Structure formats: C-alpha cells, structure tokens
Amino acid sequence: MNGEPLLEIKDLHVGYKTHMGISHVLNGVHLTVHKGERVGVIGESGSGKTTTMKSILRILPSNAIIKKGEIVYNGKDVLKMSNEELLTIRRKKISMIFQDPTSALNPLFKIGQIMLDIIKYSYNLEEKDAKEMALKALKEAALPDPERVFDSYPFQLSGGMRQRVCIALALIGERELIIADEPTTNLDVTIKAQVLNLLTDLVKKKNVGWIFVSQALGAVRENVDRVYVMYAGNIIEWGPSEKVFSNPLHPYTQKLLECVPKLTGKEFAKGIRGRIPNYFHPPSGCRFHPRCDYIMDNCKKNIPEPVEVEHEHFVSCYLYHRR
Amino acid sequence: MNAIWKYVGKRILYIIPTLIGLSILIFVLSRVLPGDPARMAAGPNAPDWVIEQIRHQLRLDKPIWVQYYYWWVDLFHGDLGYSIYTKRSVTVDVIEYLPASLQLIFLAAIFEILGALALGIIAGRYAYRLPDNMVRVLAYIGISVPSFVWGLLFQLVFASLIPLFPTHGMYSYGTIPPPRITGFSLLDALLSGRIDTFVDILWHMILPAFALSLGAMAQDARIIRAGMVENTEKEHVALVRAYGIPERTIFSKYILKPSLVPAVTVMGMDIASLLGNAFMVELIYQWPGFSRYGINVMLNKDINGIVAVVLVIGIIFAIANIIVDVVVAYLDPRIGRRAS
Amino acid sequence: MMNKKMVAIISVIVVIVIVIGVIAAVQSSQKPQQPQKKKLIRIGFSWPTYIDPAVGSDYSSSTAFTNLYDPLIFPGDKGMPKPWVVEKWEVSSDGLTWTLHIKKGIKFHSGNDLNADDVVFTFNRLLTVGKGYAYLFTPYIESVSAVDDYTVKVVLKKTYGPFISTLMRVYVVDKDVVMQHIKKPGAYGDYGDYATEWLLTHDAGSGPYMVKEVVLEDHVYMVKFKDYWGPMVKNAADEIQMLALAQPATEKTLLTEKQLEISSQWLPEETINALKKESYLKVATIPGGDEFYIMMNTKKPPLDDVHVRKAIAYAVDYQTIVDQIFPGNPIATGPVPSYLPGAAKDLPRYYYDLTKAKEELQKSKYWPDIKDNPDKYALDFHWIAEVPAEEKVAILFAQNMEEIGLEVNVVKVPWLSVVKEMSNMTTSPHLVSVFVSAHYPEAGSLLESRYHSKSADTWEQNEWLLNETLDHMIEDALSTVNTTERFKKYAEIEKAIMELCPSIFLFDHMIKLVHQDYVKLPADEGIYTGIMGYDLDGRTMEVLS
C-alpha cells in the first residue's frame, strides 16, 4: 500500500532496568503505518509487542530505557517531543486499547469519572458536554445502558463490557491511529468475537489507522492490510497480510502458523521447541537461532539484513540470503 | 452508601460476641489469678472485719459465675464496680480519665496521618531517589525506636536542652482547669472561652502525642510509599497517561487514592499501637488520662479497674476498627458492596 | 477534585505548622513568670492520696489531714502531746474512762461550730468505716458519747497508756456537712456510704486550709481558711497545692524553674545531690518517726533458726548503707528510732563482722545443708517498688549474703502487693525491707505494731514472731498509765527483741525535703514533731517574699 507514512518506528531499542541487570527487550524494531492503514503485529507473548506499542505513546514503565531509535509520527519524533506536543498526540491523535480491561481501568473510580477526566483534558469541555460526549462514545461501543455504565465502577461490569468501555474511550473524537494491544486475549471465548467484530467495524467505519496486535492469527489475517511478525524484540518478517499468511518465509513464522489448530486436521497443533530467550543475556546474532531447525554459523554471529523475497514481503533470515 | 451501613452493621454484630468473650476472659483472669484485692482495698492497717466487709462488697465471697452475673447487672445500671484504688465507682473513673486519653490519641492520630501522608507521598513521588531514601531511613528509625524511648528522648531534649515544650501533665502549674463540661479539656477550655488555657493544654499535648505517633507514622509512610511505587506501574495509570491526563493529576488522583487503601487498612493496627503505647507515654508525661489510670489500677491489682480498662480499650479499638473499615469501604467501593 | 483535596490537606498542614509556630512564639514570650500575687506552696506527692480521714493513713494523706482538719490532740516539738481541740482531759482511776473537754469557738469551714456531737460522730464514722487510722482505736474503744455540748466521754475496753497520744490521729469532721453528702444505698446502712465518695474530693474540716479542688491522681488544691481559730504564722501560704509527681526528673525541673516549693519525700539521693548545688534550694532534714528494717520471717526455714538470723545481722554492711545509699541517716540503735520517747539506750547491737557472721551460721542446724546446696535455702528478698532506693539496699544485701554463702533472690514488689503477701504466713517472703513509723510518738507504738502477735498478719510485721511472752510484756507496758514505768517496760521489751534478732535494724529514717529558700520550714531550725504528716503544716510554714 502506498501513501504517506503516518507512523514510522525506526530501529527501536528498549530495555528494562531490573535488580538482576538490564533486560534487552527490543532489539531494533521497525514498523510503518500509513494513513488509514490497518497493520497487524503477531508473535508469541513476551516477544516485545506491548513494549513496542507503549513506546509509541511513551507510557512505558518507569524502569524502561529507550536506548536508541526513532518513532516518527507525522514527521516528528515522538521520543523528542516536548511535553505539550506529546500531550496533544495522546489527547487527539493516537489512542490505545489495552490488553486487560480489568487492570486498565482504575478500580476505585467510576467509568464516568475516568471518561470525564479524559474528555475534559482533551477537549476543554463543560461537564455537561463532556458527559454527553462520553455517553455517545459508550453508545457507539454498543453498550446497552450507557447511563448505567457511566455511573458504574469497573468491578460492576463484565469483562466484555469493560473492554467495550475501553474501545469507547479509544474512539472518542477524531483519532488518526488506534493501537489495539491484544484487545480480546483476556476475554471469555464467547464474547471475543463480538468485541472483535465491534472493533473492526468501528475501525472500518471511521477509516482510521490501526495497529492490531494479537495472537489470534485468524483474526489478524482477516482484518489487516499488512502484518509484522515479531520474535524476541525483532521484526523478523513483514508484508501484505495475504502473502505472509499464505507464504510464511521465516522458520519462526512457519512454526507459528503451524501452531494454529486446523479445523479439519486430526493432529494437534504443534508447539515450537524451546522458549522465548532470556532478555538479560539474549542470544547473539539472530535471536531465534537456538530454536531454529535450519541453524547456520552466520546465524549466531550477525543479525540478518531484511530481504525482500516477493513484492513488499520482507524477511530477516539468512536462509534467504543465499539466493 | 446504604451498602456501607449494612456492612458496618454486620461488623458490629460480629464484634459484640467477641467483646463479650473478652469480658469473660478478663473477668475470669482477674478473679482466678492469685491475689487478695480486698486486702489491698482495706489499706495496710485494716482489721479483718473491714477486709471481710470489702470482700462482701466486691462479691468476692460468691462463686465466680454469680460475680459475673452481678457484674452485668451492675453494668446495666451504669456501674462498672467499685475501684479499690480510687475508692469509688470505676464508672466515675472512666468518665473522668477517658476524655484526656482520647484527646491525646486523637492528636497523635492527626500527627500520624499527616506525617505519614507527607512522608509517604514525598517518598513515593521521588521513589528510589534521595528523598525516598531519607524517608526510608526515617521510617526504619521510627519503627524501631519504641514510643517510650521517644518519650524519654523528647523529655531529655526538651526538658533540659531546649525548654520549648512542657514535659509533664496537662496544664502549666497554677492553671485552674476549665470547668468540666464535656470532659475533654481542650473543648472545655474553648467552651468556657479560655483561649490561653486551650493553648496551654495543646502545648502540653505536643510531645506526648508526637512520641505516640512516630511508630505508626513510620509504618504508614512506608505503606503509602510502597503503594505509590506499586501503583505507578499499574496498567490503569498507563491508560490515563496514554489519554493525556497530566502527570500531576495522575499522581494526586489515580495513584494516590489506591495507595491510601492499604495504608488505611493498616491504620487499624496502628490504632492498637497508639492505645497500647499510650500506657507508657502517659506514664512518662504524667498525662492524667485513662492509660495512666490503667497502669495504676494494674499496679494496685484493682480487679474492677483492670476489667474496665481492658474492656473500654477493647470497645475503643473495635470502634476505631469499624471507622477504619468504613473509610476503606468509602475509598474502595468494592469492599462495601461485595459484603452486601 | 482530588487536587482540591490535596490542596486542602496541604493547607491544613500549613495551618497547623503556623499555629504551632505562633503558639511557640507566644509561649516563649510568656516564659518569665508573672510575679506571684499570692503566697503559694506547691508540694510534690505521690498517689494515691485519700483526703478522707476515715480512709487515708499514709504520708501524703496525713499531710492533707493536718492542713484540712484539726486533730483532737496536736503533736508539739518532738511529738509531745499538746492540747488542741481537746483542751484538757481527765482519766478515771481504773484508767478506762476518759473525759475530753472540747475547746469552744472552733468553726468548721461550713461556719458550723465544732462541738461534742461532731467529735462523737467523728469517732463513730472512723470506727464504722474501719479504714485509715481506725486500727488505733478499734481494739480499745468501747463507747464514745457526748456528756454535754463540749464534753465527750470515751470508755475503753482495757487500759491504754498512750491513749492521749493516739488522739493526734482523730481528725474532727463536720457532722452536718458529712450527713448532707451521704450517698445511699451504701455499705453502712442508715449512713449510706458515710459520704466516703464525697470526702475523697472535698473536706468537712476546721483546719487552716480548705479544699479548692481535688483531681484524683493529679492534684489537691487547698486555700487558706480565713476564719481559722488557731495560731498561724504571719507569712502563711494563701494556697497549698499538692501535686502528683511521679518522676524525680520532673521534680528536678520544676524545682529549678521555681514551679515547685517543696519536693516529695522520696527523691533519689542522686537528684538531691544535683539539686544541692543550686543556691536557692535548701534541704530540710526531718526525722520521719520511722525506722528502716529488713524483716525476717522467723517461721520460714532457714530463718526460723536464730543463728541464721544473727549471721545475717552480722553480715550486713550497715556503714555503706548510711554512707552511700541513705546518707544522713543514723544507724539504728535498736527496734525503735533513738529519738522516740521510750527508746532504750545502750542496747547490744549487731554490726558488720563477717567472721562473726560465719561463726553464727556454722552454729545453725541448717549449715551443712546450706553449704552443700545453697539454692535450697535461697532467701526471697522483697523490696518496695515505690521506694527505688530500696533496690540498692536489696542488692547490697544480696552481695553481702553471697560473702557468707547465702543465696538471695531479690524481688521488686509494689507496696500493696507486699501488704497482701504479709497478711499470710506462707506468702510472707523470707525478707522484706520496709519503713515503719510510730503511729503516735512513743516507743510502745512501734513495739506493739511491729512485734505483738496481733500485728503478725499486717504489713508492719513480717517476722511472725507469735511470741506470747513478748505479747504479755507489750500489753503490760501499754496498759501502764504512768509514763516512767511504761518507758522502763519498753526498754525491757527492746532488749528481748534484740536477743531474738527477728529483724535487721538498719537506720532511723530522716526525710529529706528539697525546698525553695523563700519557704521556711520549722524543720530548718531543728523543730520537728517526728510524726508522719505533721511536719508540712500550713500553720507553721512561712512563705517569704
């Protein structure tokens, strides 16, 4: 897809300071979203997806250190923005839906209190107008009784309703980019589809840029234009969604897709040997090499440069360098 | 709010049998453990018939359950029994001494809460930096140094080195106490329009109240600080930050409030330490309060006095805990509603 | 919203800080004491103090009685009886009927006249309530009745030589006032509670001072009674305040800040020494009328053996006690203080001599056993918690006993617990150190209260002598009305007691009171009664400007 890039993450390195040392999580992540484009990010849990997303809004935990990289939004580096500019981005431009609606909503405040606070700071509205705006957003998120929800504490709502509240929050106003960080992972199976449908419908309707982080590979395949595959803090493969899913290049992507149980097949889903590496002492070279079936000498030494294997379909793997 | 009241009602219902159990425990202990209160009451030179008379008066010549039964009968008539120490009804003593203690503990609680908030917030705001480390050191010192040691230290410092605060009693010498209206001398002084006496009493309260409050203050400051550090990393804080709420508001609203819940919960325990430590602190500062009375009845084996002291403190403790529960339920809506 | 709360909290803190600062400023500017208009004497005391003369009997209570009430007989110098409310008396030839003539013109604080009726009422109340000094009279008094308005007849059950001296402990109460404040029902039938509750915080006396305010455990304020009938010094105090002071440190501060005129009775020697350095403070030494004893339970092994008792008596380092622990107190010369009328001279004494002590111990039947396992005969030494200096005696004693091979457990016990222990032979400890004073100024008082069998279960006797011969001798002496005869008999008894060696006679106690130099006490000039409670008498204390 062409057009202007709305968001461009370049070579992002983020680590976390802990008492056991620094854990080097993001190791040169890059990602591009164009205006109105829907982008998916997939990968195992712990691969650094959430860290990447939080970096965009600079809401990382306080022990995180951004070592290197740029996050360019509309031509300006978010990481170098002044407080004012950053607040504008947060209030008007980008919004985010968190993975777990239960922990993302402060339990001691009513939904209304949180929403009013946000709206008031973002749009400088009177209490009455702000409330109207909030109720409208709640209604848009298909919440049955917005007034009641507005006046409820999070614990009085079901998980699905809480996530709808978060979706409502994310869609207030005219956003340019919505980040949905595994929005359905923590929901009951029965309502996952409902919430996802709601979200995709709204995104389509509003025609905003969308980053959809998920482990639900099927959902990603159906709903995004392009997809990025992440492993241990690296983007290892990206390209148009159809191409990546139908023709996975990286050994990790291949394995990941094999994990999805096939409805027809009699066999169980296959797992991937090993686990996500220890970020305190990550493997040298390609971080996947300890788990890779096609390991070569080079893999242990250097990080493979991306190769465009087919049109707009890139992969970072030495398997494709030989060609 | 209704839910909270239901919750309070439940708590009270639960606590009543506990208090009755406590009354049995202390009543039995006071009668069963060896001792001859009548002899104590009679004074050193009294003849036997006087002792017998007092024994009869205290019903010590009856079986213990009969004594306990009559204790309740008397209690319903507002009489907690005859004090062999003050030679009058314990009820009179309680009415006379309790307000002074409550007033002292109240001031100590104010010191404690304000101090804990200030220190805890500073430490939480500047977590892992110099102010935090300083508060941590202070908190450890506050927790480790017993209140009676604080009391003595303050006395040492303020009595001789910097004679700024009085270290003894409730009034300056020669002050005629204000007429007894409520029993709370501070209030009485105000009601009778004697500002100078009010100031004088307050002035006498500062050292004992401060000595009393330090331990609990340190404890609470630590808990508030820990809560703030923990909540700073919570997802809900990330959420409001992501939506552009300014840091100041995030801190004073979305981080502070949840951090106060555990601190308030622990305050129940802190009240216990205030009530207990008041015994030593009132003794050191000769504060004419209920705890000093408690020590005196204990040292004189005044059985009715001891039973009353333990029960009254049990009741205060229970009330204080219920108040704490209400505050927690108010801060954290989940608690009150879950209970109902 | 929360921001507003924060602002509110912070402003509360700020306000409190400011208030405290302002108060501090005001207070420190007030620091210089405003010149005292009225003459004030503030005295340190310890509680409990019961100002009801039918209830209290200790040092502080007795001092309050002296100032609030008039006794029937007043102690003069060295405690000799002096007519007071009773201006003269007669005794029948059988020594059983005493006729007391009451002085006319004495007014109570209420304005009522003091007459025979009040005296009779006072006796009845004292005897019915049975506490306080009642024990002095219950064994002897048969009846008390009014002959006319100003004559009272007292009939005794048996002859009692020191009767007149004991009347120093009868403080006359105002019948009408007492009757007005009776609370019914009470323990005393028609008389309800005999106003015992009311009189704890009020007075019904005729003394030179009257109660202004009593707050239990805190203070007794007394103001001068303008219409007092008796003699008073010119510069008598307008107000006397008895203040409950528990800590020497506080007393010291108050004395140096001139917020206290007279210290309490039991200041530690260390504190007195520190205070002596101040030029404006004086130390008054007053014979307390009491002697400090270590009482030995003569019924408890191994103390039932007189040799063990003598061994102990020879092993105590008397000199160190009077030099280091209680300086200024003379070593005791016998069972009663040497200045007390009737005290014998030149009694054989025990002194610090370890060789003699060991000899005596080896004569004892317990020696082989003690030698092999001393902890079998470990001696419990109880000392009174309220008198901290006793700890030093106790520990020195234990150290002394170690030298002759006796083991001692030192136990600190609150006063009233000691009283309780001593009421029973089995719970009475081996040893207990107690100050005991004469109830009236005569050797007989102490001899009776210390060594007569009937006092065995009281706190005044831990010895449990239960010696009939001695009982007879004491009774005989007390019933002798002739003074010289009586004193001779006292001397015999004292000698017998020294031989029995039931107690360690440590020293004659001198009370040390630190006081401001602008307060003049008779004791400063060597005048004293030697009777507990009578030496801080508002009638004789002067406040110089």
Add this chain to the structure above:
Amino acid sequence: MSFKDIFSEWIKTIELGKKWYRFRRSPLSMIGLIISLSTVVMAVFAPWIAPYPTHAGFFTDFKNATQPPSWQHLFGTDEFGRDVLSRTIFGFRYSLMMAAVVLTLVVPTGVILGLIAGYYRERWIGKLIMRIADIFIAVPPLVLALSVCSLLTPSAFHAMMAVSLMWWPWYTRLLYNITSSVKEEYFVYAAKVTGASSFHIMFKEIFPNAMGAVLTKVTLDVGWVILLGASLSFVGLGAQPPTPDLGTMVADGAKFLPDYWWISLFPALAISYVILGFNLLGDGIKDAFEG
C-alpha cells in the same frame, strides 16, 4: 511418614540458595542480618564480651556510681556503680531469651491451630478457634499482656507467659488465611482424591505454602516481642532487678534524667538496635520469599 521426612521436605521447598541470592542483593537486608547476628553473638557470649561480667549480678560499688561515659566505662556507670555497657550486653541476652521462649511456645501452637481452623473452616472447630483468637486480638496486645502480668507477681517468667498468651492468635490468623486460600487449589484436591490423610494435607501440602510468611513473621516478631517485653519491664511488670533487662534499665535510669542520661539512654538505644536489626532482617526475608 515420619516428621523428620516432612521436615526435610519443608526445607527443600524453601529453596534456600535462591532465597539467599535474593536476600543478599539488598544491602539493607544484609545490615539487618549483621545487626541481628551481632546481638545474638553478644547475648550468647555476654560473659566473655562484657568488660565487667560480674556487674550483671549482685554487685554494688557506690563509690563509682553515676560515672559519665569514659574509656573505662564506655557507657558510664549506673547508680549502683555498675558498668552500663556490660549490663546492656547482658540485656541482649534476656531480651533474646524472651523472644526465643515466647516464639517457641507461640509459633507451633498458633500454626497448628491456624491450620486446623483453616482446614475445617466450615466446621464448628474452625469457627471456635477463630472466635477465641478474635477475643485475644480484640485488645492491643500490650494492654492484655499488662493486665495479665499485673494480676500475677511480676517476673520475667510471668511476662513471657503473658506475652505468649497474647501472641498465638496472630499465627493462627496468618495460617488460617493462607490455609483457607490454599485449600481451594488443585493440588490439595488432588491429594484429597488420592486419599491422603488430613494430617498429611495440612502439614505436607498446605504448610509449605505458608513457610515464607511464617518465617518472615517470626523474624519480625523477634523485634516486637522484645519491644513488648521491654514495655512490660518499663512499667515494672517484667524481669526483676538486678536482672539486666533493657526495659527495666531504661525505666530505672529515667529517674536520673537529664543529669545521668547515659544510664537510660544506652539501654534505650540498645532496644532500638535489636528491633531495627530484626525488622530489617524480616523485611529482607520477606522480599526474598516474595520477590
């Protein structure tokens, strides 16, 4: 299964090496360990460490009474002429002994009662135990301990008994809470299904989950018991003179403030020192188990 086996299994579940690693990295915890160890060493070797060991017993030397701190007497001497430093060192002995006796009595009692109460939460026995525990917790521990002590003759033994009487409910409560929550876990169900005895479940399945909490509480409680004991003796209801009990020393020395401040100040600091040590240690252990 013998108790020894159970015990060794408990030790295994603690994973000492890992805990020690976590513990060691916090300097505060290490300071706590050092302070606590130093008091234990002083307590155990008091007769050899104290410069004047005889001063802990019946000893008077009135000529040298109330000497200010000097090289000869680092903490000065008291009103008996006894070396305050020596008595303070011996004071640790009595303080720690008190803590040891009380905790030895209280921890097993409280833990067993708590396990039973939590395991049989719905039955009358569990309810009864917790109700009784509530009674003891209904008053601040110091108040009840003071009352009980006052009704007995004052002595170190009675003080220990009184404190023990007050203390067990806290362990009962702790174990009750842990047991109640752990009871619902699958491994307990599994053990039940396989027919394990209640005894086995309580001590082998449930108790190991509470070890960290109990260990932390025991360590912190050393400080609190010492504080409570010192408070009792400060009022005069604890150990009797001349026992060099820190609380008694503070109370006795308080009479001589401010002139002879060293008599009470040093023992007071000593009390704070022990409590500080065990507090830091307890927090360290807690972090090691939780972190």
